[in-house]
Amino acid sequence: MSTTSSLIARLRKKLQLDNRTEDGKLPQIKATEKSIPTNSKTETESTTALVGIGHVGTRYATNVVLQFQAELAVAHAAVATELDDDWFEKNNILALRSRVTNHREFLLRPDLGRRLNSESLSVLQQKAKKNIDVQPILADGLSAVATQGSGLVLLNSFIKECEALGLSVGTPVGVKFARVWLEDEIGQTVNARVAAILLGERPGLGTGDGLSAYLVHDPKIGNTDGNRNMMSNIHQRGTTPEHAAKRLARLAQVMIQQGTSGVSLDLTKEKDLAEASGYQYREPQKRNWLVEVHNDIKTN
Amino acid sequence: MKLASKIGNRHFSFQSVKEVLAKANAPRSGDDLAGVSARDDIERVAARAVLSQLTLAQLRENPVVPYEQDEITRLVEDNLNEDAFNSVKHLSVGQFREWLLSFESTSEKILAISPGLTPEMAAAVCKLMSNMDLMIAAKKCKVIVKANNTFGLPGRLSSRVQPNHPYDDVDGIMAVAREGLSYGCGDAVLGINPATDSVESTREILTNLHRLRTTHNIPTQHCVLSHITIQMKALEKGCPMDLMFQSLAGTEKANNAFGISVALIDEAWEIMKEKTSNKGPNLMYFETGQGSALSSHANHDADQVTVEARCYGFARKYNPFLVNTVVGFIGPEYLEDGAQITRAGLEDHFMGKILGLPMGCDACFTYHAKMSQNELESLKVQLAAAECSYLMSLPVGDDIMLNYQSTSFHDIPSLRHLLGKRPAPEFEEWLHTMEIWSGDKPGKNFGRAERLL
Numbered sequence: 001m002s003t004t005s006s007l008i009a010r011l012r013k014k015l016q017l018d019n020r021t022e023d024g025k026l027p028q029i030k031a032t033e034k035s036i037p038t039n040s041k042t043e044t045e046s047t048t049a050l051v052g053i054g055h056v057g058t059r060y061a062t063n064v065v066l067q068f069q070a071e072l073a074v075a076h077a078a079v080a081t082e083l084d085d086d087w088f089e090k091n092n093i094l095a096l097r098s099r100v101t102n103h104r105e106f107l108l109r110p111d112l113g114r115r116l117n118s119e120s121l122s123v124l125q126q127k128a129k130k131n132i133d134v135q136p137i138l139a140d141g142l143s144a145v146a147t148q149g150s151g152l153v154l155l156n157s158f159i160k161e162c163e164a165l166g167l168s169v170g171t172p173v174g175v176k177f178a179r180v181w182l183e184d185e186i187g188q189t190v191n192a193r194v195a196a197i198l199l200g201e202r203p204g205l206g207t208g209d210g211l212s213a214y215l216v217h218d219p220k221i222g223n224t225d226g227n228r229n230m231m232s233n234i235h236q237r238g239t240t241p242e243h244a245a246k247r248l249a250r251l252a253q254v255m256i257q258q259g260t261s262g263v264s265l266d267l268t269k270e271k272d273l274a275e276a277s278g279y280q281y282r283e284p285q286k287r288n289w290l291v292e293v294h295n296d297i298k299t300n
Numbered sequence: 301m302k303l304a305s306k307i308g309n310r311h312f313s314f315q316s317v318k319e320v321l322a323k324a325n326a327p328r329s330g331d332d333l334a335g336v337s338a339r340d341d342i343e344r345v346a347a348r349a350v351l352s353q354l355t356l357a358q359l360r361e362n363p364v365v366p367y368e369q370d371e372i373t374r375l376v377e378d379n380l381n382e383d384a385f386n387s388v389k390h391l392s393v394g395q396f397r398e399w400l401l402s403f404e405s406t407s408e409k410i411l412a413i414s415p416g417l418t419p420e421m422a423a424a425v426c427k428l429m430s431n432m433d434l435m436i437a438a439k440k441c442k443v444i445v446k447a448n449n450t451f452g453l454p455g456r457l458s459s460r461v462q463p464n465h466p467y468d469d470v471d472g473i474m475a476v477a478r479e480g481l482s483y484g485c486g487d488a489v490l491g492i493n494p495a496t497d498s499v500e501s502t503r504e505i506l507t508n509l510h511r512l513r514t515t516h517n518i519p520t521q522h523c524v525l526s527h528i529t530i531q532m533k534a535l536e537k538g539c540p541m542d543l544m545f546q547s548l549a550g551t552e553k554a555n556n557a558f559g560i561s562v563a564l565i566d567e568a569w570e571i572m573k574e575k576t577s578n579k580g581p582n583l584m585y586f587e588t589g590q591g592s593a594l595s596s597h598a599n600h601d602a603d604q605v606t607v608e609a610r611c612y613g614f615a616r617k618y619n620p621f622l623v624n625t626v627v628g629f630i631g632p633e634y635l636e637d638g639a640q641i642t643r644a645g646l647e648d649h650f651m652g653k654i655l656g657l658p659m660g661c662d663a664c665f666t667y668h669a670k671m672s673q674n675e676l677e678s679l680k681v682q683l684a685a686a687e688c689s690y691l692m693s694l695p696v697g698d699d700i701m702l703n704y705q706s707t708s709f710h711d712i713p714s715l716r717h718l719l720g721k722r723p724a725p726e727f728e729e730w731l732h733t734m735e736i737w738s739g740d741k742p743g744k745n746f747g748r749a750e751r752l753l
Contacts, residue, residue, distance in 0.1 A: 047465055047472030049695040051479040055747045058714040060696070068673075068696055072705075075667035107632045107668055108329050142668055202631075203667045204703035205696075233466060 032056050048237070048287045063291070070290040071206030078145040078200070078208020088174030091152060093138060094127055096120035096186075100177035113179035115221075121189065124173065128190050133167040134252050135192035135219070139178035143200030145208040150241045154198050154211055154234060157245030165253050180214045180228070187219025194252045194261070195219035201232055206290065210235045213248050217261035227262040229255075237286075247273060305349040312346035317354065317362035321420065322603035323347035324427040326643050330591045330604045330634035337603070351424055352394030359393070359420045360385070364602035364610075371552045371562050376418050376613040384416025393424045400425065400437040400654070407442040414441075414656040419550070419609035422651040426605060431643060434650040435686035441653035443689070445582040447542060447621045449487060449519045449726040451689065452658045457721035458690040459712045460622075460660070461486035464701035468495050470508050476695060477512060478749040483709040484716075484737045485693040487727035488622055488660065489543055489585065491523040495701055502526045503539040510540035510577065516734070516752055519726035521578060521621065523585055528560060528568050540577035543585040543621055544568055550588075550610030553598035562614070569618050582621035587662075588612070589626040590644050591634030604634065608648055612655040622690065623652055624660035629704060631666050638675035641665055645679055649688050660690035664697075664706040673705070680707055684715040691715075713737065713746075 012018040021027050044052055053064045060068070082103055088095035097120050099112040106113055116124065128135075138155045140147050155172060162169050170190050175182060180197055187195025194217050201212040211234040216227050229251055234244040254270055255261045267273050303320055304313040314320045322336040324347040331337035338344035360380070363373045388396065399405050426434065444452045451458060463476030473492055480486050490509050494501050502524045509522040521542035524531065528546040535541055546565065549555045555562075572583045588611035593599040599607055608625070615623050625648035628641040635641045645661050652659030663679045665671035680691060697708035715721060717740065722728055728737075734751070735743035745751045 044475055046469045047475055048700050049463070049465075049472070049476050049479075050698060051476055051695050051749070053696070055483075055710060058710055058717055058742075060710055064696070068698075071698075072667075072673060079668040108636065109333065110633050111333070202703050204700060205667070205698045205705065207703075238466065 045286075050287065066291045067289060068205075074206050074208055074290070075203040078143040078203040081144040083140045083144045083147065083176050085176070087148065088138070088176075091174075093155075093172050093174040094123070096124060096173055096175045098175060098177045098179070098182060103177075106177045110179050113177055114181040114185075116175075116182065116185055120175075121185075124186065124189050128171040128173065131191050132170040133193050133256060134162050135170040135183075135187050135190050135195045136162075136172050137175060137178075137183055137186055137195065137197040138172065139175045139182070139197055139199040141178060141180070141199030141212070142202045143208045143210070146200035146211050146235070149209050150211060150235065151198065151200075154213075154241040154245055157242050158196065158198065158248055161245045161249035162252060165249055167249070167252060167256070181223070183214060183216055184219045184221050184223050187216065188221060192219060193217065194255050196248060196252060206288065207235070207237075210238065211241070213244065215248065215251055215255065215261060217255040217259065217265075225262075229261055229265060303350050305346045307342050307346050307349070310342060310346070312343055314347065314350060317359065318364045318602055320347050320350050320354070321364065321424060321427070321606050322601075324351045324424075325603045325605050326427070326640075328590075328604060328634070328640055328644070329632060329636035330594055333633055334594050334599055334601070334604070336601055348428055352397075352428055353392050354424070355390060355392050356385075356396060356417075356421050357389040359424055360389070360418050363418065363420055364606050365551055365600045369552075370600075372550060372555070372610050372614050375562055375617060376610070379617065380418065381415035384413045386416070388413050388416060393421075393428060396421070397425050397428045397433070400440075401433060405440060407440050410441050410654060411443070411656055414654060417655060419613035419651070419655065420606060422612070422655050423606040423609040426609070426647050426651050429650070431646050431682070434646040435682060438646075438650040438653045439685075439687045441656075443653060443656060443658045445619070445621050445658045447521050447578045447580060447582050449521075449724045451488065451621065451724055453725065454687065455720070455722060456724055457684050457688075457712070457716055457719070458488040458660075458724050458727075459485045459693040459707070460488045460690060461490045462492070462692050462694050462699065462706070463490075464493050464495075464694075464699050466495055466701045468501050468505065470504060473505060474508060474512060475749070477509065478752040479695060480693055480709050481518065481752055482736060482745065482747055482749040483693070483713055484723060484731050484746070485709050485712045486518070487520050487724040488690040489521045489523050491525055491543070491545070491585070493525045493702060497526045497530055499530055499533045499537065502530050502534045503537060506534065506539050506541055512752070517730065519724075519730055525587075528564065532568055532571055535571055535575045541572075542576065542578040544572045544576075544583060545585045545587070547587045547592070548611045548614050549592050549596075549598070550607035550614070551593050551598050551600060553600075554593035554596050554607075555614075557596035557598060562617075565618065582619055582658075584618045584620040585622040586611075586615045586618075586620050587624055587626055588615070588648070589629055590648065591630045594634070595630060605644075605647055605651075609651045609655070612652050612657055616656055621658065622660060623657045624662055624690070624692075625649070625652070626662040626664065628665040628669055628671065629662065629702075632669040635669065637670035638665075638672060641669065641671055642675065642679045642682070645683060646686065649683060649686060658689050661688050662692045662706055664692070664704050666704045676705065677711070680711055680715060681718065684719050684721060713742070716740075
């Protein structure tokens with residue numbers, strides 16, 4: 001090495017532009033430290049938010065990126081999934097369709113998802129029980145995955161709980177491409193005192209399995225959200241379908257007793273319903289890690 | 301009224317200024333749903349051509365909802381600054397666009413004429429702008445406000461920490477709040493959307509956030525985004541509250557669906573002036589978002605961009621500390637995909653800024669909209685480059701209560717690093733003291749939430 005080039009090399013070293021070892025080789029790069037303790041255990045157990053995930057520079061570690069991508073893919077898949085056309089029939093549920101004809105239209109035209117198509121309307125008129133206390137409706141909503149998952153359990157438990165309270169229950173119906181307000185037309189057609197639609201809710205990250213339920217007293221076209229009571233997050237990590245069914249049946253009973261629903265329904269005296277508003281004991285929250293990797297390739 | 305134009309050999313005519321405004325909009329699923337959009341891109345350009353030659357005075361004379369029918373129209377008209385209006389009324393919308401983009405217009409000059417602009421004027425010029433036009437013009441407007449810290453200064457990028465929780469578990473909320481602060485987020489506000497809209501939970505969360513803020517001397521604001529009537533009751537019962545929040549809509553009818561009116565917000569503002577824990581003078585926090593009026597059938601056949609601008613006409617009465625558009629929140633029936641959400645975010649930020657508001661943006665998408673994480677990251681960079689005052693921040697951008705994807709705790713320091721932006725000055729000083737972030741470098745406590753226990 002000439003004097004000049006060795007001088008330059010030493011200078012580069014001094015300025016930390018060069019991290020070569022004494023023998024001129026590049027050093028092995030160490031894996032970046034990213035795992036950092038955060039908060040206290042009890043507190044991180046009190047939320048499913050992705051906290052304590054550390055960072056690489058200002059960005060996420062690779063395992064966090066993959067978890068996130070997996071969760072996003074699960075949510076998108078839940079939205080994109082369509083109910084098989086014969087799914088309701090196979091499960092002995094009277095199958096109906098909204099006015100929506102395809103999935104994209106379902107997303108872009110909520111107005112069409114709020115009404116039955118003419119064929120379904122006449123099927124409902126001909127085949128469903130009339131003049132009942134409660135009309136149960138199962139639908140896809142924004143996650144057919146949730147409907148196919150715990151939808152049947154929720155529907156059947158709800159019917160059982162209603163009957164246990166002495167309420168008369170209508171013919172269970174199922175609707176593809178349905179929005180919440182469709183319960184108005186269905187309930188009105190069968191002359192139900194309360195209509196209850198159980199449907200897949202807008203998926204969260206990694207959670208396409210949540211169901212929501214919307215109940216309305218005196219269902220009729222023209223009702224708005226202010227006329228309804230709802231319960232969301234019905235899934236194993238939130239309110240279980242069995243527990244939700246009990247509460248929803250009681251909600252229907254109270255609506256009939258008070259002759260109203262929505263903002264004018266008074267739940268202050270209904271302890272079992274107030275209890276479910278969010279302040280009871282919950283199991284510690286956990287986030288499911290979706291990604292597992294096996295690598296059997298032998299390295300020398 | 302003759303409103304017509306010719307594109308090549310196709311002739312177009314329009315019945316009203318409202319129709320011209322609607323058809324001039326960039327494509328938008330919500331305008332299709334409302335039945336007000338142009339039939340095709342050629343008609344869209346034809347409408348823009350007509351719009352470009354309307355004067356600002358003609359827009360003032362033709363609000364999209366008549367004065368007699370709507371209190372937002374009345375609020376705007378009755379409070380318009382005549383001196384400011386007189387300095388721009390003769391300009392056509394096309395000329396106004398050119399002035400906003402020229403080297404001639406500065407922040408001072410734009411903000412001087414701003415009180416003379418109606419929301420319809422801001423919306424109109426927006427429709428003639430490309431995305432980069434919107435960024436260039438918005439960046440000029442330095443809207444600086446003050447509460448416990450100074451907000452909206454040039455070269456700064458702030459964020460709201462949004463530690464929402466599906467059942468308002470206070471431990472869970474506080475754990476996420478600390479995590480956000482440890483990444484240098486939260487200089488705009490520590491703000492929670494409660495799952496339960498009750499006075500008790502609003503007071504409980506506010507009290508706990510206030511304790512976190514005072515224990516560590518954090519120069520920021522705190523807020524619980526329950527309905528404004530709930531917050532008013534919480535204040536009456538007594539609790540610390542730095543900012544009072546409400547979602548606003550662009551028409552009287554849509555505001556009624558939100559359970560609010562101009563009189564109610566007037567009353568809330570008065571209570572806030574008397575009882576807030578904030579040093580002031582800016583006390584209010586508003587959120588908006590394209591599509592909210594149509595979702596309550598209250599859009600009066602106007603397009604969603606113009607109705608959105610009217611929200612800002614409402615908001616500016618109250619000298620707010622924060623306003624943000626929750627741009628992709630309602631769903632694909634209003635903004636279908638990444639291109640529409642991106643465009644809407646840049647439009648809303650621009651319109652808010654030229655109407656004189658400290659405008660931020662919740663750049664976000666729901667999981668049933670067609671937008672990817674990469675597209676959302678691009679929008680964040682565009683907004684930050686346009687000097688959007690603040691973005692949201694959540695763990696991995698994931699709201700576990702509202703079920704949508706927004707900006708993350710990691711995105712805020714990333715954007716500051718990428719674009720050379722800094723936090724609000726008082727907060728920057730605090731981050732330095734806490735060894736979380738200094739200058740353009742992370743400190744030893746960066747990402748270490750346990751240091752804030």
